[in-house]
Amino acid sequence: MGLPPKAPRDGLRVVALGGIGEIGRNMTVFEHQGRLLVVDCGVLFPEDQQPGVDLILPDFRYIEDRMDDVEAIVLTHGHEDHIGAVPFLLRLRPDIPVVGSKFTLALVAAKCREHRQRPNLVEVVEGQTTSHGPFECEYFAVNHSIPDAIAVAIRTAAGIVLHTGDIKLDQLPLDNRLTDLAGFSRLGDEGVDLFLVDSTNAEVPGFVTPEREIGGVLDTVIGKAANRVIVASFASHVHRIQQIVDVAERYNRRVAFVGRSMVRNMQIAQDLGYLNVPDGLEVDIDTAASLPDDRVVLVSTGSQGEPLSALSRMARGEHRQINIRADDLVVLASSLIPGNENSVFAVVNGLAKRGAKVVTQQNAKVHVSGHASAGELLYLYNAVRPTNAMPVHGEWRHLRANAALAEATGVPRERIVLAEDGVVVDMVDGLAEIVGRVPVGHVYVDGLSVGDVGESTLSDRLVLGEGGFISISVAVDAATGRAVSTPEVSGRGFSDDPDALDEAAQLVDKALNELAAEGVTETHRIAQGIRRVVGRWVAETYRRRPMIVPTVIPVS
Amino acid sequence: MGLPPKAPRDGLRVVALGGIGEIGRNMTVFEHQGRLLVVDCGVLFPEDQQPGVDLILPDFRYIEDRMDDVEAIVLTHGHEDHIGAVPFLLRLRPDIPVVGSKFTLALVAAKCREHRQRPNLVEVVEGQTTSHGPFECEYFAVNHSIPDAIAVAIRTAAGIVLHTGDIKLDQLPLDNRLTDLAGFSRLGDEGVDLFLVDSTNAEVPGFVTPEREIGGVLDTVIGKAANRVIVASFASHVHRIQQIVDVAERYNRRVAFVGRSMVRNMQIAQDLGYLNVPDGLEVDIDTAASLPDDRVVLVSTGSQGEPLSALSRMARGEHRQINIRADDLVVLASSLIPGNENSVFAVVNGLAKRGAKVVTQQNAKVHVSGHASAGELLYLYNAVRPTNAMPVHGEWRHLRANAALAEATGVPRERIVLAEDGVVVDMVDGLAEIVGRVPVGHVYVDGLSVGDVGESTLSDRLVLGEGGFISISVAVDAATGRAVSTPEVSGRGFSDDPDALDEAAQLVDKALNELAAEGVTETHRIAQGIRRVVGRWVAETYRRRPMIVPTVIPVS
Known part of the structure; x- marks a missing residue:
């Protein structure tokens, strides 16, 4: 086309x-x-x-x-x-x-x-x-x-x-x-x-089940809860959050919003009249942490297992205010977006290990x-x-x-x-x-910059992420091509074994001598020779494909 | 404990x-x-x-x-x-x-x-x-x-x-x-x-549905197929494969096993009497490719979206013998193991784009x-x-x-x-x-080696995979610490922009001069100085965290 x-x-x-x-x-x-x-x-x-x-x-x-x-x-x-x-x-x-x-x-x-x-x-x-x-x-x-x-x-x-x-x-x-x-x-x-x-x-x-049916399910699971309740959902799903707030009120529990986007969006939703939180029901997380366990519902982000979210930190036992205890109830009132399974299940397993009961759309109708x-x-x-x-x-x-x-x-x-x-x-x-x-094409945002990370950078990252790299640095005499330093051979993301590259260093030494003997002085040809000998060695010895990064520094 | x-x-x-x-x-x-x-x-x-x-x-x-x-x-x-x-x-x-x-x-x-x-x-x-x-x-x-x-x-x-x-x-x-x-x-x-x-x-x-009910579903979907049929499943699931073979025979289609483990295991299963393939029903893939489309069922590995599998190559249009056409039928008679969603959906999307009808356990009971x-x-x-x-x-x-x-x-x-x-x-x-x-702990096999890849190597790979690295190599006079080469600053997995690191190179030059002026000659201290200045620069300029890899080569 x-x-x-x-x-x-x-x-x-x-x-x-x-x-x-x-x-x-x-x-x-x-x-x-x-x-x-x-x-x-x-x-x-x-x-x-x-x-x-x-x-x-x-x-x-x-x-x-x-x-x-x-x-x-x-x-x-x-x-x-x-x-x-x-x-x-x-x-x-x-x-x-x-x-x-x-x-x-x-x-x-x-x-x-x-x-x-x-x-x-x-x-x-x-x-x-x-x-x-x-x-x-x-x-x-x-x-x-x-x-x-x-x-x-x-x-x-x-x-x-x-x-x-x-x-x-x-x-x-x-x-x-x-x-x-x-x-x-x-x-x-x-x-x-x-x-x-x-x-x-x-x-x-x-057909999709009506959203309001979630309310009844939340009423059942939260109504039976004896300890703390944490519900994770999407920070923009105002109607879902409204139903959680309604159930919390019904069971005489205060509500605290947790997570930057949850706090921000729920404020906007209340200001504009899309979310109705009765006066005095909402408390901040510090107050919530000081209330009896059965008097509070935390409404949190992190339903997709985002590692920095409050919920993930609770699951790892790293949250400053909230320490998950046996028989706490955690409800993931959210979908599981394909690709997030491992992260989400890591959170669920962390919570289960600490003894929390975890309710997800797999075992109750808490999401549509x-x-x-x-x-x-x-x-x-x-x-x-x-x-x-x-x-x-x-x-x-x-x-x-x-x-x-x-x-x-x-x-x-x-x-x-x-x-x-x-x-x-x-x-x-x-x-x-x-x-x-x-x-x-795909336009990538990485940090502050838009568009400078492209397919070539990503392909390098994939190689580095799979196999790390081996770098070989050596100073050579610009006139003769002879090494004027011991070649430094080191790997990152390659092996935990400190001696893993000893043999490679010897091969590099040998290759440098041979190249110099042949009268090769161009740094790119010397680098090419190093890359070839180390690449072949690592493939044969380890059957791995780290990136090989030779640096040849000419000194006059 | x-x-x-x-x-x-x-x-x-x-x-x-x-x-x-x-x-x-x-x-x-x-x-x-x-x-x-x-x-x-x-x-x-x-x-x-x-x-x-x-x-x-x-x-x-x-x-x-x-x-x-x-x-x-x-x-x-x-x-x-x-x-x-x-x-x-x-x-x-x-x-x-x-x-x-x-x-x-x-x-x-x-x-x-x-x-x-x-x-x-x-x-x-x-x-x-x-x-x-x-x-x-x-x-x-x-x-x-x-x-x-x-x-x-x-x-x-x-x-x-x-x-x-x-x-x-x-x-x-x-x-x-x-x-x-x-x-x-x-x-x-x-x-x-x-x-x-x-x-x-x-x-x-x-309760799990009996395996034999899959047979009826396969009969329906394969029976209606007008073109080629490809069924992917696990290479050890002999009973599933038996049912595919039975349906193929019923509809007068030959069967070809595709994928190394599928071919190997089905041979073992036939030799030992666990799989019954009527004489003459099985053909190799070359023969299968030469038969009319409606006379063949390919039984393939690749149900988990493994990128090198035959099925993935078909989905990308890169398979040597099998070219997916409109109205081919592909059945994934397999589970979707958590974590494989993106790979599997990539295969399904590739097949759908080429016009194949794709049946999975999401739209038919083809797996238990x-x-x-x-x-x-x-x-x-x-x-x-x-x-x-x-x-x-x-x-x-x-x-x-x-x-x-x-x-x-x-x-x-x-x-x-x-x-x-x-x-x-x-x-x-x-x-x-x-x-x-x-x-x-986790004992990792990577290539030929067992156990030398540990948590430290994996953590380096994760850093490199996320942000790549910036390497800075410089030769210095062993006695004075003064640079005797232009510092080589280069990145991999950092940016597609060839000028991305120009500013960093200037900062390194400046830092080297300052360190030499202070009389610093130890290579590790010089390396530390370089790491600090480049690390700070990249965090402020790009808000990224590449690995910073300085190499200081002493030359006498």
């Missing part, structure tokens, strides 16, 4: 810079009449193959020379994989209007403050319509695992697009804010030309997903009846499953666009088609 | 060197009247925190000075986590009798051949009794996810011990070889003093566990009615769950021994108690 043609004059172009073919860093760029609209701008968290990386950003190259064409960024909700990269995009142009609902923008504002940015925020509510150049946006209430999520319909001269964002169809939501299926039906009557649909749970049959299962997606397709469907927010297995659902509801197979990041989709005369591909 | 007292004269001592507090490298040492009996000797596969390690062995230190006291090694079945470390133990004493059932010993023999060992094998069958010094062993049929598994009862003057090995209670096993619950009951009548019980699935409520669920464990406890129970084969969360089941059936809480690797349990006068702890 080559580079795309020029964007069609009266058509709509759609390019995802993240979030298709992967779960995370969602960002979709819509182009019409030379103007751009961005929906979501999130981060992706790194996997094993991306060691040392803090965050992965969408690749902005496609739009970085066209920042003045960007009319707005519309954010569907406040999760990191939808808003986390906003500050990095705003570095390219700080005054882009950032459009979203109240709670979403509150989280964006807090994030931007940490980056010392003051974004141009445009607050919207469901039912409202805003215009951004040639794009007219209409917002629909949807439910998800964070308050105030929206879907966005984008009207242009090229047709109507509906983007679900992250969505589920809880028919008994705690805040009574239903996903606006009626609005989607009305839009469907008008005619939706392109429907972008959350694929995360497309493989899961049936925020994403529509297959049954709900069928409702969406049948309400919207789109001309073209485009599964988004998913790995390939999810996209395929979502495509099968679209087809089952009557979207013709050739009108289902299976794209991935960078694939360019043009909609002209109501038909969406893949027309090319723009380069997109 | 301190070192244990001297082993009691007429008691029985039990020490697990692996397999309790973790899943893998199972090895339990029983001691009576100064003699030792070892049950199982397996390996553990490394996790993220053990980079570059191939295998983890039980720590033999506790017995390495007493190898002449070892009467025998009894192997309960042929999985790697029960037999994988046998060759390493035999290095300490090659003639130890290795006791096990026919299929188990066939796999041990094949493994030992790779290590150029000819072990002293003692074949037993269920119902048989063997004597090894003061230990009398009786063997019981049990079912598990490999043929010919046994439990072992150990009779000594100190009482009767029953060790389940890995066990489940399939009531309709494919080979009609039931777990000998009747035998366990008879032993229970006699009086079991200590019962060591598989904890792997103690957290899972209910080999370990008893809670319901089956209750049957075991009720049959055996032990005086003391000791959960084994599990992480802490599994041990706790198993202990709760023992207690529910009437084993008093104080008679349930929750130990972990290295904990010493003495049974005297029919009561088992923890009396101390012996040192056990």
